[in-house]
Amino acid sequence: MIIGLTGGIGSGKSAVSDCFEKFGVTVVDADIVAREVVEPGTAALRSIAEHFGDDILTSQGALDRAALRTLIFSDESQRKWLEALLHPLIRNEITQQLSQSSSPYSILSSPLLLETDQASLADRILVVDVPVELQIERTVQRDSNSIDQVKAIINAQSSRELKQQKADDIILNIGTIEELEKDVSALHRRYLQMV
Ligand SMILES: CC(C)(COP(=O)(O)OP(=O)(O)OC[C@H]1O[C@@H](n2cnc3c(N)ncnc32)[C@H](O)[C@@H]1O)[C@@H](O)C(=O)NCCC(=O)NCCS
Numbered sequence: 081m082i083i084g085l086t087g088g089i090g091s092g093k094s095a096v097s098d099c100f101e102k103f104g105v106t107v108v109d110a111d112i113v114a115r116e117v118v119e120p121g122t123a124a125l126r127s128i129a130e131h132f133g134d135d136i137l138t139s140q141g142a143l144d145r146a147a148l149r150t151l152i153f154s155d156e157s158q159r160k161w162l163e164a165l166l167h168p169l170i171r172n173e174i175t176q177q178l179s180q181s182s183s184p185y186s187i188l189s190s191p192l193l194l195e196t197d198q199a200s201l202a203d204r205i206l207v208v209d210v211p212v213e214l215q216i217e218r219t220v221q222r223d224s225n226s227i228d229q230v231k232a233i234i235n236a237q238s239s240r241e242l243k244q245q246k247a248d249d250i251i252l253n254i255g256t257i258e259e260l261e262k263d264v265s266a267l268h269r270r271y272l273q274m275v
């Protein structure tokens with residue numbers, strides 16, 4: 081059984097998947113996979129440099145993620161171009177990593193689970209839900225992004241309401257980390273009964 085874990089930027093997916101990992105559940109994280117497919121030497125990184133120019137690379141030849149972030153969240157057509165290149169590669173790698181899992185069930189954590197065909201890889205959808213104001217507050221605190229950039233990223237993602245509609249399970253992450261851990265623990269027991 082594969083649980084698709086999703087939520088917008090800064091909603092708490094990593095906090096939730098860290099708890100599942102502590103219970104021995106295999107977690108495949110789409111954000112980590114998205115970094116792997118553009119490592120130096122990959123065909124995808126070469127395509128990105130050809131399309132955006134060598135300024136999109138650091139002096140070490142790696143992807144300048146901050147530069148690409150600024151570009152794609154201010155120009156939808158460039159974001160669509162990047163997604164058309166990367167999403168098939170990300171999906172393939174996710175499938176590969178999930179096939180190697182040996183835990184009773186696995187977690188696929190992805191910010192774009194419901195926006196892409198990654199949803200079809202999951203048997204159940206678990207949404208980490210937070211009010212947008214808290215999402216922005218936690219993200220700005222964690223990252224060096226400005227409020228406007230965080231808002232632009234949120235606008236490129238599906239709405240809180242749509243995620244709630246598509247969810248089989250919802251964790252409302254408005255309390256403490258300890259409360260979040262209790263909610264994950266209860267879900268873990270339920271999931272074990274389902275496999
Ligand atoms: C633009 C990039 C280089 C910025 O890298 P950076 O290290 O700053 O951020 P990181 O990759 O950790 O992503 C942070 C968050 O941004 C949001 N985000 C990233 N890509 C997208 C996107 N295409 N659409 C909407 N939100 C996105 C997600 O909430 C994600 O958790 C990077 O996000 C990227 O390559 N995005 C395109 C690939 C993609 O769609 N990844 C999402 C997982 S499938």
Ligand SMILES: Nc1ncnc2c1ncn2[C@@H]1O[C@H](COP(=O)(O)OP(=O)(O)OP(=O)(O)O)[C@@H](O)[C@H]1O
Pocket residue numbers: 087088089090091092093094095096111191218219222253254255256257260
């Ligand atoms: N219940 C909570 N109480 C306080 N802080 C929290 C709570 N849950 C998450 N956080 C913090 O909020 C920030 C965002 O959480 P996290 O990194 O887990 O989100 P995410 O959904 O994985 O984000 P992204 O989509 O950007 O990868 C982190 O700094 C995290 O420590």
